[in-house]
Amino acid sequence: MQVKYSYLDQQFAEVDAHFQDLRELVASGEFTLGPFVEAFEKKFAAYIGVKHAIGTNTGTGALILSLKAVGVQPGSEVITVANTFIATVGAIIAAGARPVFVDCDERYQIDVSKIEAAITPKTAAILPVHWAGCPPEMDKILEIANRRGIPVVEDACPAVGAKINGRFAGTFGKVNAFSMHPLKPLNVWGDGGIIVTNDDKAAEFLRLYRNHGLLDRDHIEIWGVNERLQPFQAVVGSRVLDTIEGLVMARIRNAQQFDEGLKGLESWIRPPYRPLGYREVYQLYLVTAKRRDELVKYLVERGVEAKVHYPIPIHLQNAARDLGYKRGDFPICERQAEEIVTLPAHQHITQEQIDYTLSCIREFYR
Numbered sequence: 143m144q145v146k147y148s149y150l151d152q153q154f155a156e157v158d159a160h161f162q163d164l165r166e167l168v169a170s171g172e173f174t175l176g177p178f179v180e181a182f183e184k185k186f187a188a189y190i191g192v193k194h195a196i197g198t199n200t201g202t203g204a205l206i207l208s209l210k211a212v213g214v215q216p217g218s219e220v221i222t223v224a225n226t227f228i229a230t231v232g233a234i235i236a237a238g239a240r241p242v243f244v245d246c247d248e249r250y251q252i253d254v255s256k257i258e259a260a261i262t263p264k265t266a267a268i269l270p271v272h273w274a275g276c277p278p279e280m281d282k283i284l285e286i287a288n289r290r291g292i293p294v295v296e297d298a299c300p301a302v303g304a305k306i307n308g309r310f311a312g313t314f315g316k317v318n319a320f321s322m323h324p325l326k327p328l329n330v331w332g333d334g335g336i337i338v339t340n341d342d343k344a345a346e347f348l349r350l351y352r353n354h355g356l357l358d359r360d361h362i363e364i365w366g367v368n369e370r371l372q373p374f375q376a377v378v379g380s381r382v383l384d385t386i387e388g389l390v391m392a393r394i395r396n397a398q399q400f401d402e403g404l405k406g407l408e409s410w411i412r413p414p415y416r417p418l419g420y421r422e423v424y425q426l427y428l429v430t431a432k433r434r435d436e437l438v439k440y441l442v443e444r445g446v447e448a449k450v451h452y453p454i455p456i457h458l459q460n461a462a463r464d465l466g467y468k469r470g471d472f473p474i475c476e477r478q479a480e481e482i483v484t485l486p487a488h489q490h491i492t493q494e495q496i497d498y499t500l501s502c503i504r505e506f507y508r
């Protein structure tokens with residue numbers, strides 16, 4: 143049996159409605175910002191429950207712009223985790239700042255008890271990641287940030303639809319970033335990103351900055367860049383947004399099947415602790431496994447496309463050589479890099495595929 147990691151061919155098997163939307167877009171000739179992007183931004187803001195949504199070209203762009211919007215600049219430090227996608231850290235560097243890592247916890251999320259010790263007079267932002275679509279402990283992060291007067295930017299890139307006690311990811315920090323990369327829960331046909339904020343001033347800056355600082359065709363208010371969301375992607379994203387709740391619920395159901403199915407194998411393989419009130423969207427379904435590399439090989443040979451996100455933590459990458467970190471600095475993160483596995487558990491996985499994957503895992507540890 144094949145258990146594929148990517149679901150895109152299944153998700154987009156029926157695309158007549160999408161093509162109809164795209165015909166309308168093409169007929170309008172509105173190819174840079176314009177009504178299609180605006181309509182999508184409004185719809186997305188309403189879904190998340192924020193005042194402003196600002197579309198960008200990528201999630202990485204959304205992060206860079208969000209950091210700039212809260213005042214991160216050359217010489218700043220930004221606190222984040224080393225177990226994330228490289229874009230979190232690349233964005234900090236691109237904003238001219240220095241990443242300061244703290245270790246993660248047993249949920250693979252930022253260890254909030256280690257944040258305060260990492261704060262210095264140069265700390266310009268805390269950048270918690272909703273890693274794999276799972277919210278970190280935002281209430282505790284906000285408590286520290288508010289007390290110390292430091293803005294929070296959520297890297298909610300993989301977490302459209304995630305919630306804590308009914309409140310959406312992207313509504314906790316001052317300015318927060320999402321990705322619409324094809325393998326994120328809200329996805330488009332290529333790259334896309336979106337920033338959300340309730341802060342009018344930040345929104346005004348972001349709208350100007352992503353569009354060359356143009357007030358109108360002839361007036362340039364600030365230096366900016368071109369980080370505009372493509373109308374093509376806004377049109378696709380708008381239709382996918384209509385399906386997001388169903389898609390998230392399907393992911394949650396499948397993740398629960400795996401959580402249940404792994405019971406009894408705890409000494410070999412186990413899902414993380416899942417506190418009440420946290421709605422994860424399982425952009426990646428992560429578990430910790432003994433003999434991880436052998437297990438992945440075993441599963442892949444049997445058609446189950448298991449993956450590792452990621453085998454090398456960012457502080458140990460060559461790119462990080464000048465940051466001054468070494469092996470041993472973040473022991474939890476480093477251990478997880480050796481034990482973590484991603485199982486295909488997306489919205490199009492069937493019960494048969496779940497049962498098959500679980501039986502392969504049991505067989506492996508027998």
Ligand SMILES: *Cc1c(COP(=O)(O)O)cnc(C)c1O
Nearest residue numbers: 200201202227229299300321323
């Ligand atoms: C996907 C992702 C990004 C980057 O998003 P892109 O749209 O691919 O640029 C950043 N951070 C995290 C945690 C992500 O999962």
